[in-house]
Amino acid sequence: MPEINLLRSYPKARRNVAARAATKDSNRAIALKFGMEYYDGTREQGYGGYRYDGRWKPIARDMIDHWGLKPGMRVVDIGCAKGFLIKDMMDACPGLEVWGLDISEYGLKNAMPECAGRLVRGNVRELPFPDKFFDAAICINAVHNLPRADALTAIREIERVAPGKGYIQIDAYRSELEREHFVNWMLTCLCFDTLEGWRDMFRWAGYTGDYYWTIIELDVRPLAEARCSVPGIDGLARA
Numbered sequence: 001m002p003e004i005n006l007l008r009s010y011p012k013a014r015r016n017v018a019a020r021a022a023t024k025d026s027n028r029a030i031a032l033k034f035g036m037e038y039y040d041g042t043r044e045q046g047y048g049g050y051r052y053d054g055r056w057k058p059i060a061r062d063m064i065d066h067w068g069l070k071p072g073m074r075v076v077d078i079g080c081a082k083g084f085l086i087k088d089m090m091d092a093c094p095g096l097e098v099w100g101l102d103i104s105e106y107g108l109k110n111a112m113p114e115c116a117g118r119l120v121r122g123n124v125r126e127l128p129f130p131d132k133f134f135d136a137a138i139c140i141n142a143v144h145n146l147p148r149a150d151a152l153t154a155i156r157e158i159e160r161v162a163p164g165k166g167y168i169q170i171d172a173y174r175s176e177l178e179r180e181h182f183v184n185w186m187l188t189c190l191c192f193d194t195l196e197g198w199r200d201m202f203r204w205a206g207y208t209g210d211y212y213w214t215i216i217e218l219d220v221r222p223l224a225e226a227r228c229s230v231p232g233i234d235g236l237a238r239a
């Protein structure tokens with residue numbers, strides 16, 4: 001169960017945490033619908049425009065090398081949104097069978113045309129695939145959108161469909177300051193934890209695949225500017 005950052009080529013985002021914190025409570029309710037506003041609304045509501053720009057290409061290459069994926073092998077991107085990674089994996093390895101699953105009707109309806117026929121609407125909590133079906137199962141920043149008990153089930157599901165061949169990237173924090181910063185930024189997270197907390201969760205789930213963290217690193221703005229309280233999240237204040 002190695003900790004490995006398969007998203008090391010992903011560009012670092014610039015985040016105005018204070019601007020988002022100011023309108024967060026109303027925007028959180030909107031973002032949690034995973035509709036148009038989340039992907040293509042304002043930056044305060046979500047991505048602020050989720051468009052294909054090729055940034056997943058080096059990540060697709062790294063993933064193919066990591067698992068030694070070859071034409072005819074099967075991969076699923078769980079929480080695939082508009083299918084950018086799916087397209088780039090298929091381009092990088094023609095003949096690789098890549099599918100995607102997402103809960104968002106908007107995301108799937110606005111997915112890359114290359115993904116047609118490869119996308120399923122569903123919930124990571126209950127994957128509609130047989131045991132051991134995939135040679136790799138990728139799940140980037142989706143598991144933490146479920147309440148904690150469902151997140152545990154979701155991690156088990158990823159292990160079930162691709163035993164030892166998962167990659168889960170998940171929201172985490174390493175200190176109390178990072179936790180506070182993260183709470184001010186995030187919109188859709190329903191459970192989050194320290195690295196050790198997540199490692200425990202992986203152990204409880206019997207997860208044997210790979211994983212890494214999404215950490216909202218501190219910037220230079222004073223945290224006091226960005227402070228707000230967010231009801232309804234299941235985050236533990238242990239640093």
Ligand SMILES: C[S@@+](CC[C@H](N)C(=O)[O-])C[C@H]1O[C@@H](n2cnc3c(N)ncnc32)[C@H](O)[C@@H]1O
Pocket residue numbers: 034078079080081082101102103104107122123124125139140141142145146
């Ligand atoms: C932060 S986005 C990540 C999208 C993509 N993986 C990426 O890294 O750019 C989270 C995605 O997970 C999807 N999602 C949220 N809850 C989900 C669930 N319970 N089951 C499946 N997908 C879910 C959302 O619709 C959204 O597309």
